[in-house]
Structures are given as C-alpha cells and as structure tokens.
Amino acid sequence: MLDFIQKRMQKSMQKINKKMSINEEDILEVLREVKLALLEADVNLEVVKTFTKQVKEKALDSQIIGKLNQQQTVLKIFKDELVNILGKKTCEVTIKNTPTKIMMVGLQGSGKTTTAAKLAVYFKKRGICKNPLLVADDIYRPAAREQLEQLAKQTQIDYFTEPENDAIKIAKDSVAIAQDNKNDLVIIDTAGRLAIDENLMTELKEIKRFTRPDYVFLVVDAMSGQDVINTARKFHEDLGLDGTIITKLDSDARGGAALSITHLLNVPITFIGVGEKLTGLEVFHPDRMAERILGMGDVLSLIEKAAEEVDEKMMKKIGYKMLSGKFDLNDLMNSLAQIKKLGKMKSILKMIPGMADKVNDEKIEEAERKFEIYTYLINSMTALEKKNPKLLKNASRKQRILAGSGRSAREFNMLVTDFERMAKQMREVANGNLKLKNGLNIED
Numbered sequence: 001m002l003d004f005i006q007k008r009m010q011k012s013m014q015k016i017n018k019k020m021s022i023n024e025e026d027i028l029e030v031l032r033e034v035k036l037a038l039l040e041a042d043v044n045l046e047v048v049k050t051f052t053k054q055v056k057e058k059a060l061d062s063q064i065i066g067k068l069n070q071q072q073t074v075l076k077i078f079k080d081e082l083v084n085i086l087g088k089k090t091c092e093v094t095i096k097n098t099p100t101k102i103m104m105v106g107l108q109g110s111g112k113t114t115t116a117a118k119l120a121v122y123f124k125k126r127g128i129c130k131n132p133l134l135v136a137d138d139i140y141r142p143a144a145r146e147q148l149e150q151l152a153k154q155t156q157i158d159y160f161t162e163p164e165n166d167a168i169k170i171a172k173d174s175v176a177i178a179q180d181n182k183n184d185l186v187i188i189d190t191a192g193r194l195a196i197d198e199n200l201m202t203e204l205k206e207i208k209r210f211t212r213p214d215y216v217f218l219v220v221d222a223m224s225g226q227d228v229i230n231t232a233r234k235f236h237e238d239l240g241l242d243g244t245i246i247t248k249l250d251s252d253a254r255g256g257a258a259l260s261i262t263h264l265l266n267v268p269i270t271f272i273g274v275g276e277k278l279t280g281l282e283v284f285h286p287d288r289m290a291e292r293i294l295g296m297g298d299v300l301s302l303i304e305k306a307a308e309e310v311d312e313k314m315m316k317k318i319g320y321k322m323l324s325g326k327f328d329l330n331d332l333m334n335s336l337a338q339i340k341k342l343g344k345m346k347s348i349l350k351m352i353p354g355m356a357d358k359v360n361d362e363k364i365e366e367a368e369r370k371f372e373i374y375t376y377l378i379n380s381m382t383a384l385e386k387k388n389p390k391l392l393k394n395a396s397r398k399q400r401i402l403a404g405s406g407r408s409a410r411e412f413n414m415l416v417t418d419f420e421r422m423a424k425q426m427r428e429v430a431n432g433n434l435k436l437k438n439g440l441n442i443e444d
C-alpha cells in the first residue's frame with residue numbers, strides 16, 4: 001500500500017538516520033526530497049507546501065540542532081506533520097439513533113456498492129450494530145441493484161430496494177422498513193456519475209433531506225487525479241460530508257490526491273479499502289499511516305529484535321565455538337538456519353530504511369538450497385559424526401550417509417568443503433587475533 005510514497009520517504013529519512021549529527025543544510029536537503037516525493041505521489045501542491053513549511057519551522061528550531069537524539073526528534077517532527085496532513089481525528093461510527101443511517105455517495109466506479117457491503121459486514125462482525133440493512137438506491141445502472149443484492153445474499157445481510165425508478169421513495173421507504181424490521185443500521189447505496197452533474201446533486205440532496213442520515217460518506221478512488229479534490233469540494237458543499245472512504249489503496253495507485261482531501265476540506269478519512277473482497281476494509285488511523293509511510297513503528301522494532309537475535313546471541317555462540325575449536329556440523333546448520341530466517345523476512349526487511357541493501361537475494365537463496373541438502377545429509381549422520389566431522393573422511397561412513405540421505409557424492413563433498421572452509425577461517429581468526437575472543441564477551 002502506498003508503496004510509492006513509502007519508498008521515497010524512507011530513502012530520504014535514511015539519509016538523516018545515517019548522519020552522526022544533523023545540520024540545517026541536511027534538513028533542507030531532506031525536505032526538498034520529501035517535497036518532490038509527495039508531489040510525485042500526486043499530493044496536492046497546497047498540502048505539500050503546508051507540510052514542508054511546518055516541518056521546516058519546527059526542525060530548524062535551534063533547540064534541535066546540535067542536540068542528542070536529533071534523528072528521532074526530526075523523524076518525530078516529520079511524523080507529527082504527516083499526521084496533521086492526514087487528519088488528526090477519525091470519525092467513529094456509533095449507533096446513535098435506531099436506525100442509524102449512513103448515506104454513501106461518490107462518482108461512478110469509486111467503490112460505493114462494494115464499500116456499502118463491506119461496512120455492513122464490518123459493523124456486524126464487531127458488534128457495532130446487530131442487524132444492518134443494505135439499501136440499493138442506484139436506479140440508473142441496470143445491474144446496480146442486483147450487484148448489491150448479490151453481496152447482501154452472500155453475507156446474509158438484510159437487503160431492500162423497490163423495482164420502481166424513484167430513488168427518493170426507495171430511500172424514504174427503507175427507513176420505515178428498517179423500523180418495522182428492527183434494523184439498527186441502514187446503509188444507503190446511491191447512484192454515481194462519471195462527473196458531477198446538477199441532476200444527481202439535486203437527487204442526493206433530496207435523499208438526504210428525507211432520510212436525515214447520521215453520516216454521509218464520500219467514497220473516493222485512490223487512483224483519482226487532482227480533479228477529485230474539486231469533486232469532493234462540491235459534494236461537501238452540497239451534502240456536508242462526515243468523512244471519506246478511500247478505496248483501492250491495495251492497488252499501485254499513488255493515492256496522494258485522495259489523501260489531500262482531508263487537509264483541504266477538513267473532512268476526515270474514516271475507512272480505507274484495501275481489496276476487492278468484502279473483508280478488505282480497515283479503519284483509518286492517521287498516526288499508523290504516517291508511521292507506515294516513514295517506516296517507523298512496529299515493523300521496525302520487530303526487525304531490530306530479529307536482527308539482534310540473529311547477530312548477537314546465536315552468532316556469538318557459534319563464533320565462540322568456532323574460536324575454541326568446538327565448532328561442529330550442528331553449528332554449521334544453525335548458522336545456515338539464521339541466514340534462512342533472514343530470507344523469510346526478506347520482504348519485511350526491505351521496507352526498512354537501510355536494510356534493503358543488506359538483504360542479498362543470491363546469498364539467501366544459496367543458504368536456503370544448502371540448508372535443505374545439508375539437512376538430509378546431516379540427518380543420516382550419527383551423533384558422533386556430527387560432533388566430530390573428521391570421521392566423515394572414512395569411505396564406508398560416507399557411503400552409508402549417501403545411501404541414507406539419497407544425496408549425491410558431490411553434495412556430500414560440498415558440505416565437507418563448506419565446513420572445513422569455515423573452520424579454517426575461524427582458526428585463522430583465533431590465531432591471529434585473540435583479542436576478538438575476549439571482545440566477544442561470551443558467557444558459555
């Protein structure tokens with residue numbers, strides 16, 4: 001999601017993180033890059049200007065320059081300002097009336113119908129409502145009503161429409177039906193157009209006047225260009241929006257224009273659509289989104305922990321065994337397993353500033369391949385052989401292991417060579433630099 005902004009932002013942030021101390025010039029340089037990244041992600045110019053101005057003011061504050069933990073402070077300023085742009089508040093939906101009414105509006109194809117069904121599923125699943133009613137009120141497109149009916153059936157959610165082409169009557173009747181039927185939430189899916197037109201707006205205003213919705217949500221496609229801002233402005237002027245829902249954030253859309261609406265119109269993003277399936281809906285959290293974009297947060301601590309374990313604990317132990325001549329085949333497997341572990345986390349690691357270049361695909365693939373082959377071979381060895389690899393020189397032992405593991409003599413030799421090479425390297429280190437041993441600070 002939002003891959004594009006993410007990559008660019010993280011690259012810029014990385015520069016700050018690499019520096020021992022940050023001066024004014026560094027901040028200005030990163031700010032220039034971030035500005036470009038945001039503009040290329042199609043974030044509205046006015047929004048970008050506000051963002052850079054705020055960050056600049058705060059980051060250039062003499063309080064920061066020359067102080068400890070500058071990186072964190074600067075990163076926090078970027079994050080706070082990003083949160084400001086994405087909207088500090090979210091709009092929480094609660095059942096405040098029976099029934100509570102949500103009106104879905106937006107251009108054609110933005111995802112209204114899908115999102116209406118997603119919302120019903122979401123609220124019901126979390127117990128926010130008990131018995132939602134989906135109302136098909138798009139009377140213009142021939143299959144629009146059937147589309148919602150299908151989704152409602154599929155999810156066993158109540159559904160209402162009328163065959164006559166009177167959108168205002170359908171909306172009005174739906175509220176009465178909901179009262180009779182004890183539906184505590186009514187979600188009205190209205191018609192869209194390719195662009196705004198007055199007839200549509202008049203109809204929507206009438207629907208709003210007769211149904212008095214508790215929430216009017218504008219559904220916006222993340223792939224929209226800058227024109228979506230004017231569209232949203234018109235919807236907001238005519239209908240008074242309570243929130244937007246940005247759909248298709250799972251696509252490679254840059255999303256910047258849709259994300260700019262919040263700041264420009266002061267309308268919060270409530271949910272985001274992240275998939276075609278009905279479970280592809282998430283509550284929008286501005287701070288989490290900002291952290292994700294900047295590459296901060298949970299993932300970072302997870303990686304830090306993993307890297308720590310891989311590098312420090314296990315490697316120290318293996319390193320110690322190597323240095324003291326106790327390194328055996330079990331340790332070889334352990335070190336391969338560590339590299340393999342990194343491979344599994346490759347995709348996460350790549351999201352982190354500074355980590356992408358540390359993950360070497362070829363090395364990981366090689367380790368994965370060897371790990372598999374060596375596992376077969378080592379499993380066919382006796383405990384004594386594993387502890388004392390010299391025994392592998394014995395031809396009858398070799399034949400027994402080959403037969404048992406089903407691996408080739410070439411693979412067997414590769415394992416022995418690998419092991420000897422590592423053991424030799426370690427002996428050299430041990431002889432040439434005994435300080436390292438002390439430096440490892442090992443308690444065994």
Ligand SMILES: Nc1nc2c(ncn2[C@@H]2O[C@H](COP(=O)(O)OP(=O)(O)O)[C@@H](O)[C@H]2O)c(=O)[nH]1
Nearest residue numbers: 108109110111112113114247248273274275276
């Ligand atoms: N990938 C993806 N597709 C979506 C999402 N939301 C809606 N769509 C798709 O967008 C298309 C238009 O959706 P629809 O609900 O019919 O839009 P409407 O014309 O506004 O009612 C459909 O093919 C949906 O499956 C989303 O969050 N992610």
Ligand SMILES: [Mg+2]
Nearest residue numbers: 112113138144
């Ligand atoms: Mg529709």
